[in-house]
Amino acid sequence: MAEALVSVVLEQLVSIARKQIGEEVRLVVNVDREVENLIFHFNAIQAVLQDAEERQVKEARVRNWLRSLEDVSYDINDLLDEWNTEILKHQIEQEEKEGVALTKRKKVCLFIPSPSVCCGRGPIDKVVRRHDIAKRIKETHEKLTDIANSKQNYNFHENTIRATEKLERAETSSFVEVSSIIGREEEKKRLMSMLLSESSQQERSPFVVIPIVGMGGLGKTAFAQLVYNDDENIKTHFDTRIWVCVSDPFEEIKIARAIAQALNKDDNRINSTSLQPLLECINEYISGKKLFLVLDDVWNPTIDNWEPLMGALQNSAIGSRILVTTRKETVAAVMGATADHVIHLNILSDQDCLQLFNKIAFFDRERDDQLEVIGRKIVKKCNGLPLAAKTLASLMRYKKNRQEWVDVLDSKIWDLKEIEQQVFRSLFLSYYELTPAIRRCLLYCATFPKDYEFNKHELIQLWMSNNYLSTEGDKEKETLRGQSYFDNLVMRSFFQDFDKDDEDNIESCKMHDIVHDFVQFLTKHECIVMEVGCDNERNKVLNDKVRHLCLTSISDGSFPVSIYSCNRLRTLLASRLRLSALSLDIVLQLKCLRTLDLSYNLITDVSKEIGVLIHLRYLNLSWNLKLEELPDTVGNLYNLQTLVLENCRALKTLPVTTRKLINLKHLNLEDCDSLKVPKEIGRLKNLETLHGLILYDDVDENKGLIKLGDLGNLDQLRDIWICNLKSVQDVSEVNKALFVNKKNLNTLLLNFDQSMDASESEEGELQREMDEKILNAFQPHTNLERLVIGNYHGLTLCLNWMMSLHSLKMLVVGFLPFCELLPPLGKLPSLEYLTIDDMKSLKKLGIDFLGIDDQLETPTILFPKLKKLRFESMVKWEDWEGVEGHREGEDSEIKLMPSLSTLTIKSCPNLKAVPDFLWKTPLQKLVISECENILQGCETASGREWDKVSHIQNIKINSKYVQKDGVRMEPETTEIS
Structure with missing residues (x-):
């Protein structure tokens, strides 16, 4: 992580040298020379960091040198941040004083200018001297000098210029999703037979445990997901399906809560901190139901902590199944699986592995015979591991010539003996291709537990809070840069299991457990995940080297004592720990925090001392339902960029001092039903997102x-x-x-x-x-x-300005009880996603909705880019008209919806028919439910609507897929929403 950290500190130093040497810094004796020396040493160190980063895996002494460099870099980073904050603080205080005077003279409100406004000379030198900046810079410079001089002892090679930045800027969201499982046909056939058979009627237990056993990187989880999401067999065969990510350790309370929550999320017993109420909840709601339970990534269960869970599941119906994925053979025996129910997942054949590799590496480009020959040799180094093949293929996809492919094949990383996991070698190859900034974003993910579901927007804000996205002079583009970094990691296959929004944009994702092992391997002294309030708090050594800490599991409502040794902590994630307060002692101990997440707790009080956390960039207090107010000292968090207060339903107001948060970019007030927002929020000129403004x-x-x-x-x-x-x-x-x-x-x-x-x-x-x-x-x-x-x-939605929105991609209108008429939306040139919901008075969609009028020029295309169209709860809607005579020729002058792929119609009971033009659209998915008049017409070849929809590959009527010629259509694994 040193390479990216050094880049950040160099940026800070250069900024000070350029902008402040002639003004504030000169007021501190001799500090300008110290800054120049720091820049000189960091530049010299930066030139060899690439070699040092790659050698640290094999050489412990290089690893120790890098850690020393990281320590002093963090210290300088904190020092410079403190310096800039004091200058900013003084500037704001001066403006506040001037504002009071101005208000008295002119009776007008002061507008707070942007932080780029220069402050005058005056008492700024006193602020800097008060914090003894000069002395501390000299001390850190001495440490850095020693580190810079000692680099000569390692014979480092200077860096070569990376060529990957162009890729990271040019590519946005283009990536390959491998939705199919290659080379597992026999295993799937055997597993499906076990899941669907009724053999358990002869067993003593109503359920059968089926373990999928295999080494890391073989695709056990992906294989289980393939079966779990089977629409045709699994979803119809079982009454209830539940997926639980277990990981290490095996915590029966955590697992029981996940099962109980899936069965009935509204039952108060799921919040219990003891096991028995959870088991009672499971036993009650599973009664008589045929259950399919997946326990993913099981490591070390004992008979003592498995038997209580097994007992609660005994109330399920005959034919229930428990599918377990694990790397350890012993798990099968502990969980009561018989030998004939164990599925051993073996490595892929060379042919299957090559097929997977080629599918990604040659995506969207022609095959090249020379590259294919090299590719076969690279695939052999994957040792039949799907994850290794996928990772390497994602890397090779962006290698354009033969020499680049040969360089990967001949890389020294293949010879690393220090790496226990074979797939790590493939990950290292992709990792070293990333720029330092993107590497740092990837490694930060080690702060989270295995199987954690990352929200993309939240993750980008967390990266920003740790200064991973900053580029001098380009601060306003940090969010866009974060999106680019995220897309890059997706393209490199570091993320998987994507959840998408209606526009097919990734909203959340997960990280493969092997990839998580990899990032933890590289950050094991810096990023720590610790379960508190249980025995697993042991074996975790917390000290001032820990920079990012995530606390998980059940707590007694207070922070663990061991956290007080982490006085250089930058990230503290303490969600769902039943904390009742952000106390004074924890605030005073952790003054270096950049990121603080206290969401989903029971906090009623935030200490006024929070104002001393001057480095804080990210504060999440969401879902603290009893929090009524924030202290005025929140206004002292001048560097704060993200403030999340979502679902703080008792919060009454924001302090007026919030006006001083001039670096705030993201403010989330969603579902703060009692919140009254002061007008001063209008002064925060850097705001990019403002959710839930009431x-x-x-x-x-x-x-x-x-x-x-x-x-x-x-x-x-x-x-x-x-x-x-x-x-x-x-x-x-x-x-x-x-x-x-x-x-x-x-x-x-x-x-x-x-x-x-x-x-x-x-x-x-x-x-x-x-x-x-x-x-x-x-x-x-x-x-x-x-x-x-x-x-x-x-009464109407005929907005003239809506027709001027030439870039509009998504439009949602909902709960419009009186509106009977829609604008000519078909004329919007960029519209891709349209949802019309709960327009109770609308009776007809005609040619005006399509955009056909007397002024329409022909030939023309209406709704030219529309991909997904959804109607719901249109209780009076009867008619949906198209264009008369559209069947008379394929060369019609008016084309309608030529890009439409998905049409959903729900709860429209009076709709008489779908329009005739549908048969000309490239529809791939049609979903109809609770629409009595048109249901039967679309179900069979004899239906009156069949000729309009018969070309559609997937038709789903009232949650069931339509059959063609007696053969049920094969749906995709992702359900249409």
Whole structure:
């Protein structure tokens, strides 16, 4: 990790040398010379770091040298960050004082300028001297000098320039997903036979345990997932399917809670910290049900901790199955599996391994005979391990010429004897191809436990909080750079098991347990995952070398004592530990924190001393349901970039001092139902995301709260969710928000939050008119890509500005009880995803919806890029018209929806028919449910709608797939949502 860390510190030093030597730094005696010397030594060290990073695996003395370098680099990083923070603090204090004076003279509000505004000379030298910056810089410089001089003892080679940066900038989200399992046909056939047979009726237990045993990297989990997601057999055969990631250690309480939560997430017993209530919950809800339970990645169960779970599962129905994946043969015996029920997963044949390799390595390009010959030799080094083949193939996909392929084949990494895991050699090859910054982002993932589900956006914010995404002079693009880094790791196969949103964008992912072993191998002294409140807290040595710590499992509501030795900790993840407070002692002990996650706890009080955490960039207090207020000292966290308060439902207001968080980029207030937001939030000019902003009526008791007009200066906004728009009674507030000028805005969610019924009262009519005025005034910039409109009570949605959104990709309109007419959405050139939900008054979709009118020029294409179309809860919808005479020729002048792949129609009971033009679309998936009038027409070849839908590969009617010619269509493993 030293290579990326040195880059970050060098950036800080160069910034100070360029921007501050002539101003603040000169006020500290001789410090300018010290800074120059630090830059000189870091440049000299950086030149050999690539060689040092690669040699540390084999040479312990090089590894120790790198650790010393990391220690002093962290110290300098903290020192420079503290220095910059003090300067920023002084600047803000001066502006606050000037603001008070200005307000008294002119009675106007002060606007806080951006942090780039220079502060004057004045008392800044006192601030710097007070923190003894000069002395500490000299001390760290002496340490660095020793380290720089000692590098000559190792005969390091200087770095060669990397050629991968171009790839990382050019590629965005292009990657290969290997959805099929290669070379496991016989094993799958045998496993399916065991799962679907009724042989357990002769057994003493209602269920059979079936272990899948094999070494790491063989694809045990992927094989189990293939079976678990089988629509045709498994999903219809079992009443309940449950997947639990176990890992090491085998914690019966944790496993029992996961099972109980899957059976009934609303049962209060799932929050119990003791085993018995959880077992009772399982026993109750599993009664008489045929269960398919997968226990993934089981390591070390004992009879004592397995038997209680087994006893609770005895109440399941005959034919239940427990599928276990494990690397250890002994697990099968402990869990009661018989020898004839064990499936041994062996290595792939050379032919199968080569097929997997070629599928990825030559994706989207022509085969090359020379490269294929080299590829066969590389595949032999994979030793039949699918993960190794997949990782190497993802690497070779971006190698364009023969010499690059030969370099991988001849790499010295294949000769590493120090690596226990064979697949690690393949991972090292891909790892060293990454730039230092992306390596550091990957290694940070070692902070999380195995099988952790990473939320992409959260992970990017965590990377940002640790300064992994920073580039001098380009701070505003950190989020985009984080997205690029994430995509790069996806393309290199470091992530897997993707969950996607409606637009096929990755929302979350996991890391293969071998990849997790790999990143932990490289960070074992720096990144620690520790289970607290149980015996597994043993064997974890915590000291000041630990920089990133994740606490998991059940706690007694307090931090473990051992954490107090981690006084240089930068990341503390302490979610779901039943903590009741962020106490004074923990704050004062961990002053180096950049990242603090206290979500899903029982916190009622945050110590006012939190203001001393001046390095803090990320603070997550979400799902602390009893938290009512934050201290004013939160305003002292000048470096804070992300503040997450989602579902803090008792939180009443934000402190006015929040205005001082001028580096804040992400503010999440979603589902903070009681929260009243002060108008000062409108001063945070660096805000990029603002979720869950609730507006209130401008009455006396709500004076000082934020209004739409206060958002006018937030020009960096990329994503905003606005709630309770019904409270806006002045259209000028919408105009002052200047959404038309926000060129960076990507996503806009507008929720009117109206609870009124569909009556025709005078009050309701006035509100409907106001809704229309407000929405029509809400013209965003034409760069907008996603628009969501909900709980809108206007009569029409014919917005002129919507037709100007040439970049709009996704549109969702929902809960529009009075609206009967939609705009001509077919004219939107970029629209790919359209959802229309709960428009209770709409009766007909006609040619106006498609965009056909007298001014339409032909030939033309309407809905040219639409991929997914969804209608739901349209209770009065009867007619869906297309274009008359569309069957008269293939050369029709009007083409409709030529890119449509998925159509979903749910709870539209009065819809009479699907439109005739569907037969011309390239539809691949059709989902219909609770639509009585059209269901039978689409089910069989004799149905009246069949000629319109017969070309569709996957048709799902009321959760069942339609059969063609007596043969059930083979669906994909991913269910259509």
